[in-house]
Amino acid sequence: MTTETTATNSATPTTATAKIPAPATPYQEDIARYWNNEARPVNLRLGDVDGLYHHHYGIGSVDHAALGDPAHSEYEKKLIAELHRLESAQAEFLLDHLGSVGPDDTLVDAGCGRGGSMIMAHQRFGAKVEGVTLSAAQADFGNRRARELRVEDHVRSRVCNMLDTPFDKGSIAASWNNESTMYVDLHDLFAEHSRFLKVGGRYVTVTGCWNPRYGQPSKWVSQINAHFECNIHSRREYLRAMADNRLVPNAVIDLTPQTLPYWELRATSSLVTGIEEAFIESYRDGSFQYVLIAADRV
Numbered sequence: 001m002t003t004e005t006t007a008t009n010s011a012t013p014t015t016a017t018a019k020i021p022a023p024a025t026p027y028q029e030d031i032a033r034y035w036n037n038e039a040r041p042v043n044l045r046l047g048d049v050d051g052l053y054h055h056h057y058g059i060g061s062v063d064h065a066a067l068g069d070p071a072h073s074e075y076e077k078k079l080i081a082e083l084h085r086l087e088s089a090q091a092e093f094l095l096d097h098l099g100s101v102g103p104d105d106t107l108v109d110a111g112c113g114r115g116g117s118m119i120m121a122h123q124r125f126g127a128k129v130e131g132v133t134l135s136a137a138q139a140d141f142g143n144r145r146a147r148e149l150r151v152e153d154h155v156r157s158r159v160c161n162m163l164d165t166p167f168d169k170g171s172i173a174a175s176w177n178n179e180s181t182m183y184v185d186l187h188d189l190f191a192e193h194s195r196f197l198k199v200g201g202r203y204v205t206v207t208g209c210w211n212p213r214y215g216q217p218s219k220w221v222s223q224i225n226a227h228f229e230c231n232i233h234s235r236r237e238y239l240r241a242m243a244d245n246r247l248v249p250n251a252v253i254d255l256t257p258q259t260l261p262y263w264e265l266r267a268t269s270s271l272v273t274g275i276e277e278a279f280i281e282s283y284r285d286g287s288f289q290y291v292l293i294a295a296d297r298v
């Protein structure tokens with residue numbers, strides 16, 4: 001496989017020979033390794049449905065009529081399509097909160113995974129979309145999909161630490177983290193978004209956070225952290241770190257009731273990974289919440 005991963009800190013990386021930057025910390029090296037080796041069927045088989053590969057979860061009601069009879073030979077295929085539809089609905093909901101974006105704008109996907117959300121954003125707004133991930137395998141995958149769709153001039157992934165990006169100060173119209181904030185310190189993260197966003201620009205995250213109302217992270221939250229080698233933050237921490245970095249929330253939406261049907265359906269599928277119980281139980285006992293936070297850069 002040839003690689004056109006734009007793996008450099010330059011603002012205009014284009015060559016296959018570009019060097020992949022060294023991870024900033026041993027932890028980031030672990031996370032890069034994790035995602036370089038990831039190939040779970042629950043992600044690849046869903047992405048194969050229409051070529052949009054996601055590493056986030058779904059929202060919305062399950063269409064039981066579309067699923068049909070569980071005894072039918074086509075049921076598993078329909079179930080996979082349904083899980084994928086709910087994951088794409090989640091990305092659409094995130095994009096709904098980016099504000100007014102036009103074709104001349106540049107967007108940043110921080111922690112872009114295999115790039116499904118980036119392609120959706122370009123298709124919706126016509127904008128240029130820059131993605132950063134720690135994983136060279138993911139960046140290669142995303143750039144290959146962009147080439148296949150002939151949008152490589154507008155959709156580009158690179159290996160880069162989201163806490164230290166090459167984007168110029170005030171150059172970005174809108175940016176987001178889709179289930180990628182639990183790998184970084186939130187103050188460092190929001191300082192970086194705040195630096196490259198234009199004043200009046202928009203930041204959006206969809207994330208899982210522990211609920212301060214519960215007290216401390218529950219055993220389920222600890223299990224999710226161990227499963228993904230991540231560090232889930234509390235809802236309170238998000239709002240405090242945004243306030244400290246000129247990001248003023250204009251929407252905080254609790255998506256927990258909307259994501260539970262996805263998990264309940266996924267738990268019945270052949271693609272289970274073993275983490276379904278932790279998500280379902282923590283959402284049900286109130287210790288964990290799935291939220292969207294949109295904020296204005298002021």
Ligand SMILES: C[S@@+](CC[C@H](N)C(=O)[O-])C[C@H]1O[C@@H](n2cnc3c(N)ncnc32)[C@H](O)[C@@H]1O
Binds near residue numbers: 114
């Ligand atoms: C759960 S995946 C989410 C992928 C994508 N946002 C999506 O919705 O499909 C987490 C992503 O965060 C990225 N990530 C974690 N820490 C990062 C960092 N410090 N800099 C850049 N990317 C990071 C990983 O490489 C991975 O692509």
Ligand SMILES: CC(C)=CCC/C(C)=C/COP(=O)(O)OP(=O)(O)O
Binds near residue numbers: 042057179224228
């Ligand atoms: C909401 C929280 C806490 C998310 C943690 C980050 C994460 C691993 C998201 C999903 O990735 P994935 O799509 O690769 O996971 P899976 O294989 O479980 O579908």
Ligand SMILES: [Mg+2]
Binds near residue numbers: 042054056057
């Ligand atoms: Mg997944």
